[in-house]
Amino acid sequence: MTPENWRYTRIENHHDEVLNLFGASDGERAVVTAITSNANWYALTTRRLVGVSYDGPFDIPAHLMTDCTFGDNPKGYDNVTLSVATISQSGVATATFEFETGKAWMAPENYVSWWIRKFPILDVFKFAPATR
Numbered sequence: 001m002t003p004e005n006w007r008y009t010r011i012e013n014h015h016d017e018v019l020n021l022f023g024a025s026d027g028e029r030a031v032v033t034a035i036t037s038n039a040n041w042y043a044l045t046t047r048r049l050v051g052v053s054y055d056g057p058f059d060i061p062a063h064l065m066t067d068c069t070f071g072d073n074p075k076g077y078d079n080v081t082l083s084v085a086t087i088s089q090s091g092v093a094t095a096t097f098e099f100e101t102g103k104a105w106m107a108p109e110n111y112v113s114w115w116i117r118k119f120p121i122l123d124v125f126k127f128a129p130a131t132r
Helices: 016-021 102-125
Strands: 030-037 040-045 048-053 056-061 065-070 082-089 092-100
Touching (some): 016 030, 016 040, 030 092, 030 102, 040 092, 040 102, 048 092, 056 092, 065 102, 082 102
Antiparallel strands (some): 040 048, 048 056, 082 092
């Protein structure tokens, strides 16, 4: 994945500006951060998606996401370096943010994919033995 070559996206050594801006709750940690311009930054944390895009600020609980589209060219063909993702949550308007394409796209894509596809199935694995 070569994250050291990514221009805007970080999965470690997160942007200090982003860490100071999103106001983490107790125990909340950044998983992915990115700054693509002064008007667009985001943090994907252990609890939520938070940031500012050209459409304004957004703060979405991660477990309430229902869908996400990563633009027309997330892999960055033809040297496209940025694209726009659209996040949906049930009963609430969508939010958009700009993301880095190419290999860096895998960071927000895997994050969103986990919350939308894997997190809901965790309830199936809860073990509650009947009391005797």
